[in-house]
Amino acid sequence: MSPRKSAAEARRTRERIIERSVAIGSVEGLEGLTIGRLAADIGMSKAGVLGHFGTKQQLQLAALHGASGLFSRLVWEPVAGLRPGLTRLRALCEAWIRYLEHERAAFPGGCLFAAASVEFDARGGPVRDTVARMLLRARRLLVNDLRIAVAEGELARDTDPEQLAFEITGLYLALNQELQLHRDPRAPARVRRALDRLLPDS
Amino acid sequence: MSPRKSAAEARRTRERIIERSVAIGSVEGLEGLTIGRLAADIGMSKAGVLGHFGTKQQLQLAALHGASGLFSRLVWEPVAGLRPGLTRLRALCEAWIRYLEHERAAFPGGCLFAAASVEFDARGGPVRDTVARMLLRARRLLVNDLRIAVAEGELARDTDPEQLAFEITGLYLALNQELQLHRDPRAPARVRRALDRLLPDS
DNA sequence: CCTACCGATCGGTAGG
DNA sequence: CCTACCGATCGGTAGG
Numbered sequence: 001m002s003p004r005k006s007a008a009e010a011r012r013t014r015e016r017i018i019e020r021s022v023a024i025g026s027v028e029g030l031e032g033l034t035i036g037r038l039a040a041d042i043g044m045s046k047a048g049v050l051g052h053f054g055t056k057q058q059l060q061l062a063a064l065h066g067a068s069g070l071f072s073r074l075v076w077e078p079v080a081g082l083r084p085g086l087t088r089l090r091a092l093c094e095a096w097i098r099y100l101e102h103e104r105a106a107f108p109g110g111c112l113f114a115a116a117s118v119e120f121d122a123r124g125g126p127v128r129d130t131v132a133r134m135l136l137r138a139r140r141l142l143v144n145d146l147r148i149a150v151a152e153g154e155l156a157r158d159t160d161p162e163q164l165a166f167e168i169t170g171l172y173l174a175l176n177q178e179l180q181l182h183r184d185p186r187a188p189a190r191v192r193r194a195l196d197r198l199l200p201d202s
Numbered sequence: 203m204s205p206r207k208s209a210a211e212a213r214r215t216r217e218r219i220i221e222r223s224v225a226i227g228s229v230e231g232l233e234g235l236t237i238g239r240l241a242a243d244i245g246m247s248k249a250g251v252l253g254h255f256g257t258k259q260q261l262q263l264a265a266l267h268g269a270s271g272l273f274s275r276l277v278w279e280p281v282a283g284l285r286p287g288l289t290r291l292r293a294l295c296e297a298w299i300r301y302l303e304h305e306r307a308a309f310p311g312g313c314l315f316a317a318a319s320v321e322f323d324a325r326g327g328p329v330r331d332t333v334a335r336m337l338l339r340a341r342r343l344l345v346n347d348l349r350i351a352v353a354e355g356e357l358a359r360d361t362d363p364e365q366l367a368f369e370i371t372g373l374y375l376a377l378n379q380e381l382q383l384h385r386d387p388r389a390p391a392r393v394r395r396a397l398d399r400l401l402p403d404s
Numbered sequence: 405c406c407t408a409c410c411g412a413t414c415g416g417t418a419g420g
Numbered sequence: 421c422c423t424a425c426c427g428a429t430c431g432g433t434a435g436g
Contacts, residue, residue, distance in 0.1 A: 010405090013405090026324070027324040027325070028324075029231065029233070029321060031231070031233075031234060032233060034429080034430065034431085035430080035431065035432085036429070036430070036431090044405080044406090045405075045406055045407075046431085046432085047405075047406070047407080047408095047432085047433080047434095048405050048406070050431080050432070050433095051405070054432095055431080055432080056430095056431060056432085108324060109323065109324030110320065110323060110324065114320055115320045115321075117379055117383050118312065118316055118317045118320050118321075118378075118379070118382070119231060119317075119320075119321070120383075121311065121312055121379070121382035121383040122228070122229040122230075122310060122311030122312065122382060123229070128383075131383065132383050132384060135379075135383070135384075136384070162392075163392055163395060163396070166376055166380070166389070166392045166396075167372075167373065167376070167392075167396050169376045169379070170369075170372030170373045170374075170375055170376030170377075170396075171369065171372045172372075173372055173375035173376055173379065174368055174369070174371045174372030174375055175372075176320075177319055177320075177323070177337075177371070177375065178368070180320070180323035180324060181319050181322075181323040181330075181333065181334050181337070182334060182337075182338070187368070190365055190368045190369075193365060194365070194368075194369050194372075212421090215421090236413080236414065236415085237414080237415065237416085238413065238414070238415090246421075246422090247421070247422055247423075248415085248416085249416085249417080249418095249421075249422070249423080249424095250421050250422070252415080252416070252417095253421070256416095257415080257416080258414095258415060258416090
């Protein structure tokens, strides 16, 4: 029997569980993420894992919030202080590419949001709603800087920010598929070429 | 005890099982497609279902081949006879949009290939390989007509067919996500606008 | 945080 | 194509 842990230790354990959940979820999906497999991976009992979250659904939501925090820290925060508009937008897009390309430790199965999106898109419930909300929030980062770029005259006046954000989203989905399914390392260069055309110097 | 069926009846039963498997797999994924659920849906016993395929993996492969046949019949065959090059390419793209937009009966959870791609991209095995092969085959349809269009002078000489096919793939992935996850009916129009820019009249 | 346990369901098999 | 069954694993709970 393990001794009761302090609140700080319990929090650290919770973080470790979430980190593993994100990694497993990216490979097996958030439904394929089972308590038993997770517990064995971490070296805990099922009840010990579940005690931190209550239900599997709460664990799935915690994994999504963990992945969202990773995106914020690795993609958004490094560029948030740059000049709003085309400058920040380009840096954001580049950071996003690197995130999909290099975060194999956190996401061995590719972007968790791309995976969870198709896994839950035909269901109801809080997991699906959370995935949808987080993806829209990420897209809003694109739309926001696109609007500023148009207002500042950095992009053509007739640019449709929502349209362009949709197309950029497609590039990231294609990038994820190309890296994960086809293991084609040329994909990042393809995205950069497409972005150069979508976001031209005016 | 049901009487033994004729070979023709058995074949029809097999088709019915595959049709349901494609629909369930599009919603629950090909792992979430369980023999028990499928059997209950069809009104058969588990052993009766499994007898047609042997293993779950063979059932998954049969579902993929069924969906591939659907794509051939609904997307490729109607345009295959058109003039190769830009004409056929545009018709192919439009048929592809309608297929994602309207085939809710066959794919209530969205395109089975998009779903299976993220579900299996981090694993090995024949299901993953089959998904990858089928997606590449579909992309080859795009690349093929893009090459012809360039050779015929219908697209700019410096067009990169592989690059353009990659970008079009991204549009379809974004379309699938937008329709399934966000339920946004404006998505098909967005894809058409993007395609008009990617495949301009020269 | 653990052990011990619950009913339900999983993929699959035997035998007819 | 069925019934009856297998061991394994699922999410979750009781109790400490």
